[in-house]
Amino acid sequence: MDDLLDDFLLETADTLPTAEAELVAWEADPSRRASLDAVFRCLHTVKSASGFLHLHRIEALADAAESRLARLRETPEACTPEMVGLLLQALDRIRDTVGHLELLGVEPADDHRALIAALSQVEAAPPPREERRLPHSPMRAASAEAPPPEPAKPERSVRVNLDVLDGLADSIEDLVRTRDQMLELLPTLRDGALRAPLQRLSVITGELQDGVVRARLQPVGAAWRALPRTVRDLSQALGKKVELVLDGGSDAVDREVVDSLKDSMAHLVRNSLDHGLEWPDERRAAGKSERGLIHISAWLEDGALAVRIVDDGRGLDANAIRETAAARGWLTPAEAAAMTDAQAHRLIFVPGFSTRAQATAVSGRGVGLDVVRSAAERMSGRVTVRSTLGEGTAITVRLPLVRPAALADTRKGEPELQVPPLRRVLLVEENAFFRHMMAPLLTAAGYDVTAAASADEAWRLHAEGSDFDVVVSDLDGTGPGFARRLKEESRWSAALSVALTDLPVGRVPVTDHFARVVRKSDRAGLIDALASSFHAPVQAPAPGQAA
Amino acid sequence: MRTCLIVDDSRVIRRVARRILEALDFQVEEASDGAEAMALCRDRLPDAVLLDWNMPVMDGLEFLHALRREPGGERPIVVLCTTRNEPEHIAAALAAGANEYIMKPFDGDIIEAKFAEAGLPFGRTA
Numbered sequence: 284m285d286d287l288l289d290d291f292l293l294e295t296a297d298t299l300p301t302a303e304a305e306l307v308a309w310e311a312d313p314s315r316r317a318s319l320d321a322v323f324r325c326l327h328t329v330k331s332a333s334g335f336l337h338l339h340r341i342e343a344l345a346d347a348a349e350s351r352l353a354r355l356r357e358t359p360e361a362c363t364p365e366m367v368g369l370l371l372q373a374l375d376r377i378r379d380t381v382g383h384l385e386l387l388g389v390e391p392a393d394d395h396r397a398l399i400a401a402l403s404q405v406e407a408a409p410p411p412r413e414e415r416r417l418p419h420s421p422m423r424a425a426s427a428e429a430p431p432p433e434p435a436k437p438e439r440s441v442r443v444n445l446d447v448l449d450g451l452a453d454s455i456e457d458l459v460r461t462r463d464q465m466l467e468l469l470p471t472l473r474d475g476a477l478r479a480p481l482q483r484l485s486v487i488t489g490e491l492q493d494g495v496v497r498a499r500l501q502p503v504g505a506a507w508r509a510l511p512r513t514v515r516d517l518s519q520a521l522g523k524k525v526e527l528v529l530d531g532g533s534d535a536v537d538r539e540v541v542d543s544l545k546d547s548m549a550h551l552v553r554n555s556l557d558h559g560l561e562w563p564d565e566r567r568a569a570g571k572s573e574r575g576l577i578h579i580s581a582w583l584e585d586g587a588l589a590v591r592i593v594d595d596g597r598g599l600d601a602n603a604i605r606e607t608a609a610a611r612g613w614l615t616p617a618e619a620a621a622m623t624d625a626q627a628h629r630l631i632f633v634p635g636f637s638t639r640a641q642a643t644a645v646s647g648r649g650v651g652l653d654v655v656r657s658a659a660e661r662m663s664g665r666v667t668v669r670s671t672l673g674e675g676t677a678i679t680v681r682l683p684l685v686r687p688a689a690l691a692d693t694r695k696g697e698p699e700l701q702v703p704p705l706r707r708v709l710l711v712e713e714n715a716f717f718r719h720m721m722a723p724l725l726t727a728a729g730y731d732v733t734a735a736a737s738a739d740e741a742w743r744l745h746a747e748g749s750d751f752d753v754v755v756s757d758l759d760g761t762g763p764g765f766a767r768r769l770k771e772e773s774r775w776s777a778a779l780s781v782a783l784t785d786l787p788v789g790r791v792p793v794t795d796h797f798a799r800v801v802r803k804s805d806r807a808g809l810i811d812a813l814a815s816s817f818h819a820p821v822q823a824p825a826p827g828q829a830a
Numbered sequence: 831m832r833t834c835l836i837v838d839d840s841r842v843i844r845r846v847a848r849r850i851l852e853a854l855d856f857q858v859e860e861a862s863d864g865a866e867a868m869a870l871c872r873d874r875l876p877d878a879v880l881l882d883w884n885m886p887v888m889d890g891l892e893f894l895h896a897l898r899r900e901p902g903g904e905r906p907i908v909v910l911c912t913t914r915n916e917p918e919h920i921a922a923a924l925a926a927g928a929n930e931y932i933m934k935p936f937d938g939d940i941i942e943a944k945f946a947e948a949g950l951p952f953g954r955t956a
Binding site: 290321323327328335 | 839840841842843845846882884885886911913934935
């Protein structure tokens with residue numbers, strides 16, 4: 284019966300989230316009868332299937348929830364948030380029981396008697412009509428526009444341990460490399476008989492590579508399947524009114540990307556609800572609708588996945604952020620004051636940053652948005668923010684479509700790029716934020732870093748007799764003049780000169796004064812540029828020869 | 831060989847039912863909703879249909895109505911699979927031309943007995 288149990292686990296893994304999403308969608312809009320029917324159908328399926336498998340605890344829970352739903356279908360107006368809460372709880376318990384079952388092969392001992400009793404209780408006399416309406420029916424679920432998730436089609440599928448899949452992917456990468464070696468040898472072979480089988484091998488290898496990538500794909504929307512429920516529970520707990528709109532999400536990306544996104548989305552939504560959206564009376568006073576909006580959308584862009592969460596809440600207060608940064612001792616008050624609003628906004632991703640004196644129960648726990656950024660960076664992605672005070676905030680997470688480890692694997696065969704023992708780096712960057720970000724980064728990468736906040740400061744070091752192997756300078760701030768003087772008139776002309784810029788690299792005016800141009804946001808790019816420059820030594824122009 | 835069509839949106843239940851029916855020497859086909867089942871029936875009418883009620887796209891009752899309107903559609907023995915929470919479904923299904931109903935979870939003995947009651951000849955030694 285084991286394969287039946289596997290089927291059951293697979294089926295419930297699909298059914299339960301659907302039931303949850305539809306239940307929340309129905310609560311938000313009780314006119315959506317189809318949602319209620321879908322919840323009913325899901326519970327019915329779970330109940331029937333668990334009955335066949337003699338999973339009596341799951342069967343009993345599903346049965347109680349299904350019976351309650353059957354009565355709800357008769358009198359939907361009698362529904363209360365507490366009732367929906369009980370049903371959601373039943374779904375949770377079923378999921379927990381199934382999890383236990385999957386892990387240990389048996390149902391846990393808990394028979395859920397209290398919950399089943401609560402579900403089975405005949406309604407008390409209905410409360411007065413106005414209370415019976417859901418007090419803060421929290422949101423319109425995504426599926427208001429999108430059709431509800433497709434019911435499980437009898438597609439052929441099987442669960443595979445990710446480690447197995449990764450091992451397979453590694454083997455295939457090795458195979459690809461071997462094939463490439465053979466293809467390189469092909470012209471030197473005198474025996475033409477190898478040509479045809481080798482070409483076939485090449486094609487098959489490509490198919491394998493493609494197959495293993497596709498085996499790991501999941502729709503992006505899987506990352507926010509749980510969000511309607513999160514928003515429902517939180518908005519009720521907080522007493523804020525929220526509409527959650529979900530757009531897109533059908534693009535398929537590697538499941539590791541989806542997993543990474545899952546936690547970040549939950550974090551960002553909690554953050555929006557807790558800090559971004561105002562209280563209903565505040566919103567009214569600001570001339571906004573009482574109901575806040577959280578809009579999540581996903582799209583593909585330049586070969587990457589972009590996911591944006593927008594709220595129409597109070598927006599980021601750049602001045603409050605500046606004050607916090609100064610109070611934390613990260614910046615001098617003058618440096619803080621010199622920041623643009625956009626620069627200040629980025630500080631919300633710095634570890635330890637929080638403008639609220641006290642963390643709330645909701646997004647509290649002292650965890651800041653830095654976890655979102657570090658999660659993205661672990662995947663070689665990045666996070667950006669745009670915000671207008673009083674109007675709202677948009678945070679965009681951009682991630683590659685496949686796991687970075689897969690990309691790293693393809694480089695495994697290449698010689699390691701090693702940083703030679705302690706290169707001396709001078710970092711000339713006027714912007715304190717970037718200076719503080721890059722100096723420790725370069726130190727961590729094994730360089731001996733000296734930071735200068737201005738060209739003047741750099742020239743003071745020059746006058747004092749300091750020497751450097753690398754000069755990294757800010758093209759936009761310090762200016763090309765610094766680089767010209769560096770190359771043409773200074774003792775440092777032989778140093779590797781790297782420019783940092785905010786501009787897209789393609790739009791940087793070409794100049795001989797820089798061996799490399801790197802975008803400020805591209806931290807990995809900076810490290811790569813230095814490492815590869817030293818790996819293949821740059822021919823520095825002799826003094827006086829530079830253009 | 832006798833043929834039976836299983837119509838259920840749950841893959842688990844289709845699989846359980848297939849095992850039971852194959853042990854009873856049925857040739858089995860599966861559909862995950864009423865519309866799919868209808869398409870299969872237009873292709874070739876089965877001797878028997880094991881029909882779930884709650885399905886997306888086209889539910890059991892809609893399927894039953896559609897089947898009975900088909901040429902020859904009165905012939906297949908249709909057994910509704912239901913649970914004790916759905917007495918009204920049983921009544922509606924019988925009114926729409928279902929031959930019998932059984933409660934989930936069912937087993938081979940129950941199916942065999944119900945098929946026999948509904949007039950399907952035994953075919954084990956065919």
